[in-house]
Amino acid sequence: MTADPTAILNDRFDEAMKAAFGDDLPEGASALLSPSKNPKFGDFQANGAMGLAKRLGKPPREVAQAILEHLNVSDIAEEPEIAGPGFINITLKPGALSAAVAEMDSPELGIEPAADPNSEFRKQTVVVDLCGVNLAKQMHVGHLRATVIGDALARLNERLGHEVIRQNHFGDWGLPIAMVTTAIKDGIDAGTIDPQDLTVADLEHYYRSAQAECAPDRRGLAAVEKFALGPKARAELEEQVAGAEAALARAKEGLVALQAGDASYMTVWRQICHITLEDCFRNCRKLQANVTDEATAGESTYRDELPEVVHDLESRGVAEESDGALIVRIEDLTGIKEPCLIRKSDGGYLYATTDMAAIRRRVRKLGADRVIYAVDSRQGLHFKQVFAAAKKAGYTKLIRGEGEAELFHAAFGTVLGEDNRPFKTRSGENVRLSDLLDEAIARAEKAVAEKNPDLPEAERHEVAKAVGIGAIKYADLSSDRIKDYVFSFDRMLTFEGNTGPYLQYAQVRVRSILRKAENEHSIREADIAEAPLVIEQPEEKALALELLKYPSVVRSAADSCEPHRLCGYLFDLATSFSSFFTACPVLKADSDELRLSRLRLASLTGRVLRDGLNCLGIAAPERM
């Protein structure tokens, strides 16, 4: 038995509509119940009568009236009213509202955990592809969103009770990797590189030089010929091209050696992997994102599966040859003319091949019902191709039950600098993630020191980490994923408006008031937990109604893979709480009953804020 007004009202409307229209009621007709947009229209509104009227060919207000004649909500609501073209407005009775809030005031905060097999919220296995670092490269802003958004989506699904498997799709295989591995191995063999003290920065340096070394400057050579730039320039370029060809050939040997599992190459390669990943995990810890070794599945782990996948596709006629390459046509499924290439004409595999293998493993081995890719929007076409090809190949068939796994590209836009160009350093380099995080923490620490000088230094530093990192993550999560956004420390750390620190501060105010209740009034959590709720002031009512939205917001943010919905909600909740906090004295309330009631509202608000922030991967400090 629920006290959730939305659930109750939905049921009652369903009954009323059936009673009013019987067999004439169209399939899927709904009351379209939602919280009112404006308090003057009551607490909830049902918009379904108007759509229903169209389908029944009757005047909307008449339909609304017919529903009302069969609607029985007198136990929880005042007399419903028809307004405008056919809205039905519902105002809850005070007792119903406090009962609903009291019901929600539980450890689960009103979110029914997913369960199997036949519950309303079926437990699913959700694979989240996130982070996506590359071997021998430092993390930079480009990894920020893949990590922050992916982690938030994983947390949201965990919160709903799903089985979540994170997959850090580590770019540790292929020709570019062979280039750097070969270069470093040669350096070690020649005694110019000490394998003991290699850092990621070193690796990145070698990665770049290896890339450059293997890239013949054919355009330069062509220019020399075109403009007759003289024998010296020509000789230099010819030498460069010859050198590049040799380096490339050497790298290809390296690739073959790696593919064959050659011990001397593998040792170097493993060390490069280790150094890269340790740096990655360190950054993720600093970012307070849950990405670990167990969650890391490098592209190399698919290497034995690639020939299998290709052979499977070829033998079953899913793939076909075209211009020497092996492709899967997807135009029939998607209307997209560009096919999915899974093998090059030289026999090499492509990243689509690896992604096909990954889908196969994730659905068949990991048992995914849903695979979510937190990856840059520029990969949009690639994923459409791979998803379609995987579907065509039958790789999305669920291992449990009927149907197919859902493959979802949670695409995100670019992080821009203040100049509206992709965020880079002045010299045009990628901004290192660790630098970015350090600066956020430093700026937050300065602000905390100004605002709250009494905070002990050790705690101040911890708070700065929560606030600085929270600010970055919230800025990333709070607007629609697909859009680009401008990275601005000033805006995200002003602590005003829709920012992480604003939410953290609202939560801190709750903590503060509860501490004070305990220390100065000897009121304990247990006294508050069962206190009767008195909801009379407009600010109390607004806060109560806002609190009730929480479970459905978490669900919708997870289902749509849109964390910004939760952000927007938490901001509204924090705003409602701040208004309540200003307008309604809590500890100085007029009566003990009111004091406890307001403490309970505050406590619940604090827990929802904390829980919501946790779903976003943002810490909620005790003080700030």
Add this chain to the structure above:
RNA sequence: GCCCCUGUAGCUCAGCUGGAUAGAGCAUCGGACUUCUAAUCCGACGGUCGGAGGUUCGAAUCCUCCCGGGGGUGCCA
């Protein structure tokens, strides 16, 4: 060329399957602190929702065309 994304207040952005007078924050202006942490709150100002058609009782939302911005486009990942 084709495809995808995007265009809402001076700035940054919400607006969920079409619903009531399009909402916040910042900025600007005016109020509220011997505090429950003012990192706050209350109020004012501010928008032909890129443009033009169309569908609808009703369109920022759906359809068509056009314009601006970004991105992607068969053998890199």
